[in-house]
Amino acid sequence: MTYDLWYWPTIQGRGEFVRLVLEAGGIAYRDRARTDGVEAMMHDMAARGPRAPFAPPYLVAGDTTVAQVADIVLFLQDRHGIEPRDEAARYWLHQLQLTVADLVAEVHAVHHPVDPMAYYDEQRAEAMRAAAQFRAARLPKFLGHFEAALGAADGAFVAGEKWSGIDMALFQIVAGLRYMFPRRMAALAGDYPRLAALHDGVAALPAVAAYLASDRRVAFNTDGIFRHYPELDGD
Amino acid sequence: MTYDLWYWPTIQGRGEFVRLVLEAGGIAYRDRARTDGVEAMMHDMAARGPRAPFAPPYLVAGDTTVAQVADIVLFLQDRHGIEPRDEAARYWLHQLQLTVADLVAEVHAVHHPVDPMAYYDEQRAEAMRAAAQFRAARLPKFLGHFEAALGAADGAFVAGEKWSGIDMALFQIVAGLRYMFPRRMAALAGDYPRLAALHDGVAALPAVAAYLASDRRVAFNTDGIFRHYPELDGD
Numbered sequence: 001m002t003y004d005l006w007y008w009p010t011i012q013g014r015g016e017f018v019r020l021v022l023e024a025g026g027i028a029y030r031d032r033a034r035t036d037g038v039e040a041m042m043h044d045m046a047a048r049g050p051r052a053p054f055a056p057p058y059l060v061a062g063d064t065t066v067a068q069v070a071d072i073v074l075f076l077q078d079r080h081g082i083e084p085r086d087e088a089a090r091y092w093l094h095q096l097q098l099t100v101a102d103l104v105a106e107v108h109a110v111h112h113p114v115d116p117m118a119y120y121d122e123q124r125a126e127a128m129r130a131a132a133q134f135r136a137a138r139l140p141k142f143l144g145h146f147e148a149a150l151g152a153a154d155g156a157f158v159a160g161e162k163w164s165g166i167d168m169a170l171f172q173i174v175a176g177l178r179y180m181f182p183r184r185m186a187a188l189a190g191d192y193p194r195l196a197a198l199h200d201g202v203a204a205l206p207a208v209a210a211y212l213a214s215d216r217r218v219a220f221n222t223d224g225i226f227r228h229y230p231e232l233d234g235d
Numbered sequence: 236m237t238y239d240l241w242y243w244p245t246i247q248g249r250g251e252f253v254r255l256v257l258e259a260g261g262i263a264y265r266d267r268a269r270t271d272g273v274e275a276m277m278h279d280m281a282a283r284g285p286r287a288p289f290a291p292p293y294l295v296a297g298d299t300t301v302a303q304v305a306d307i308v309l310f311l312q313d314r315h316g317i318e319p320r321d322e323a324a325r326y327w328l329h330q331l332q333l334t335v336a337d338l339v340a341e342v343h344a345v346h347h348p349v350d351p352m353a354y355y356d357e358q359r360a361e362a363m364r365a366a367a368q369f370r371a372a373r374l375p376k377f378l379g380h381f382e383a384a385l386g387a388a389d390g391a392f393v394a395g396e397k398w399s400g401i402d403m404a405l406f407q408i409v410a411g412l413r414y415m416f417p418r419r420m421a422a423l424a425g426d427y428p429r430l431a432a433l434h435d436g437v438a439a440l441p442a443v444a445a446y447l448a449s450d451r452r453v454a455f456n457t458d459g460i461f462r463h464y465p466e467l468d469g470d
């Protein structure tokens with residue numbers, strides 16, 4: 001079965017965490033809003049009635065619709081055997097995935113601290129303050145947590161010798177944070193060797209490398225979650 | 236087995252979503268930081284090494300440690316048969332639980348829009364702006380989503396005739412939002428009849444009623460997630 005993924009077509013955003021799992025797993029999907037447009041997505045979403053998603057991304061698999069990145073990843077892992085070996089590992093990987101989701105929400109709040117519906121330029125002063133604390137405190141706290149978590153891995157990936165959704169997620173946050181905060185991430189380079197190695201290991205997976213080199217990978221830009229505004233960066 | 240729950244002892248916060256499931260399910264647990272204190276929690280958390288939680292709450296079940304509210308709820312539902320009847324419902328309920336987590340994060344960001352580590356009084360001006368947009372746009376959007384979701388329920392609870400974690404979560408957000416925004420929630424009363432009925436249905440469950448009347452239920456206060464600051468409320 002070919003899945004339908006619906007997500008904003010011009011950004012990586014939260015949808016990228018799903019795209020990476022689909023691509024790495026060689027799972028057939030259509031990135032629907034990229035062919036059908038945003039209006040079609042709004043219509044599709046509204047037509048789903050009481051079980052309509054709160055927001056994109058969402059994945060349609062026949063009669064089943066799944067939204068929320070971590071839930072979609074869980075669904076794909078269950079369906080395609082991309083799961084960890086034991087029950088405890090399953091909850092542990094999902095827990096990490098949820099902590100990535102928290103980080104992603106905080107990253108978005110850096111450039112939209114007071115009004116998610118308004119433009120960045122309308123909250124730039126507040127964003128400057130939010131970015132300063134994020135760079136100083138929250139960013140190292142999150143990266144330190146993931147670096148420590150990788151200390152428990154007994155293989156090249158979080159769950160061992162085989163990649164799973166959390167590896168795609170950690171790849172994406174390293175890539176995103178390097179784009180958003182080049183100066184800060186350069187200053188921190190060397191502090192998180194396991195995370196850097198994992199990033200490179202994921203990028204070197206043949207299916208991922210092919211994806212990243214294709215036009216299916218939207219480029220980072222200042223409409224997404226990770227946004228490079230030089231005034232929000234610093235050593 | 237008696238679980239150990241570790242969470243900040245003087246607030247409901249995120250821990251309350253776990254406490255409610257444990258209490259409703261009659262599941263034995265110790266609320267460890269309430270007896271052993273916060274310092275013991277910090278020691279316990281640090282001693283967990285590479286699999287240490289990012290933050291409380293976390294639940295300890297023998298050798299297994301689970302953190303992140305939605306992951307803990309999933310774990311408890313699996314272990315104690317508090318699960319929905321079919322696979323699609325399972326992902327759907329988890330998806331709703333993750334949307335509750337998003338709402339909780341946004342609620343916290345209302346009073347801490349630019350610096351989660353600083354005091355409210357240090358970001359009060361930004362919080363006034365964040366609260367205005369939250370009351371006007373995000374709050375009705377979230378409540379409308381959950382109200383619509385309840386339209387798919389074929390019983391008193393989201394998954395049918397039996398409660399599950401999402402019912403506890405929706406009860407808690409209604410209770411919390413009524414405490415935090417009494418004026419705004421009074422203005423909206425009547426717009427979300429299914430959500431209001433669900434709140435009352437959960438509160439009337441004998442195990443929940445007994446819990447709410449006990450001293451195990453910490454009172455709402457201005458150290459938690461839901462905080463009543465009159466200047467952040469409005470019709």
